[in-house]
Amino acid sequence: MKPDIADIADIEKYISVSARIDTSDIDWNQARESGLTDDEKFVLTYFSDVESQTIRYLRMLLQMKIAFKPSVTAFLTTWNYEEFFHGYELARLMAVCGSPLEQDRIEKVTHKARFNEWLEAAFAPLLSRIFSNQFPAVYLSFGAIQEMTTLRGYEHLRRYTRNPVLKILCDRIAKQERRHFAWYFNHARELLMESSGARLLARKLLEFNWVPVGAGIKSPEEVKRLFSILFPAESARKIVREIDDKMGTLPGLEGIKLMEPYFEKAGAL
Numbered sequence: 273m274k275p276d277i278a279d280i281a282d283i284e285k286y287i288s289v290s291a292r293i294d295t296s297d298i299d300w301n302q303a304r305e306s307g308l309t310d311d312e313k314f315v316l317t318y319f320s321d322v323e324s325q326t327i328r329y330l331r332m333l334l335q336m337k338i339a340f341k342p343s344v345t346a347f348l349t350t351w352n353y354e355e356f357f358h359g360y361e362l363a364r365l366m367a368v369c370g371s372p373l374e375q376d377r378i379e380k381v382t383h384k385a386r387f388n389e390w391l392e393a394a395f396a397p398l399l400s401r402i403f404s405n406q407f408p409a410v411y412l413s414f415g416a417i418q419e420m421t422t423l424r425g426y427e428h429l430r431r432y433t434r435n436p437v438l439k440i441l442c443d444r445i446a447k448q449e450r451r452h453f454a455w456y457f458n459h460a461r462e463l464l465m466e467s468s469g470a471r472l473l474a475r476k477l478l479e480f481n482w483v484p485v486g487a488g489i490k491s492p493e494e495v496k497r498l499f500s501i502l503f504p505a506e507s508a509r510k511i512v513r514e515i516d517d518k519m520g521t522l523p524g525l526e527g528i529k530l531m532e533p534y535f536e537k538a539g540a541l
């Protein structure tokens with residue numbers, strides 16, 4: 273696919289802002305001195321595991337024809353690069369604070385995800401072939417809700433942590449997550465606007481198949497624990513409604529409820 277003028281402008285935009293999160297000015301001794309609480313260790317392990325699995329999503333996304341539109345290729349490349357370093361720097365922080373992740377962590381987590389992955393590998397290509405014109409909107413809508421949830425998670429962790437280095441890392445990661453969310457959300461909206469079939473499919477698959485970030489590799493108890501640490505009772509309902517309401521502004525997803533029923537059922541609200 274050859275890039276057009278608008279595409280070239282988009283590509284330039286991604287390249288000019290994309291970077292590995294900067295940690296060159298960080299005093300890791302400060303992190304060591306402050307240490308991490310047990311809850312923070314749990315959250316960072318969860319986040320680091322999720323970040324390290326981004327490559328699996330990339331593999332799914334690359335099955336779509338639009339992945340080869342030059343501006344989409346540029347975004348996906350920079351996105352994956354940024355996500356990789358989120359996991360990397362969080363793992364580094366844990367190691368500095370005396371709680372290193374196991375050497376073969378990524379392999380172990382990927383192994384856990386195998387059943388899910390098998391399902392994805394078996395059905396996603398089939399569905400995306402049958403609905404090749406509608407499926408990209410589905411993926412991008414899933415991406416939008418996952419990026420928004422992740423963003424809110426980092427924002428809350430930044431607010432509550434006493435570790436100054438974790439605060440800085442959350443702040444810098446959140447800036448990139450905000451851009452990721454905007455890309456997924458805006459591109460999902462464009463594609464949903466273009467096709468009534470995409471609107472229908474996105475709604476059905478989200479309602480039928482969506483689970484929160486990390487639920488494919490973590491147990492329901494772990495998902496619930498993460499949620500209750502990051503979003504304590506007084507703010508939890510507000511957060512889930514905010515995310516559902518935002519998704520509900522996408523064409524075809526009006527009034528959709530995903531986060532609220534999931535966490536209500538899990539007993540976390």
Ligand SMILES: [Fe+2]
Pocket residue numbers: 323354355358422445449
């Ligand atoms: Fe990330």
Ligand SMILES: [Fe+2]
Pocket residue numbers: 355419422448449452453
């Ligand atoms: Fe992200």
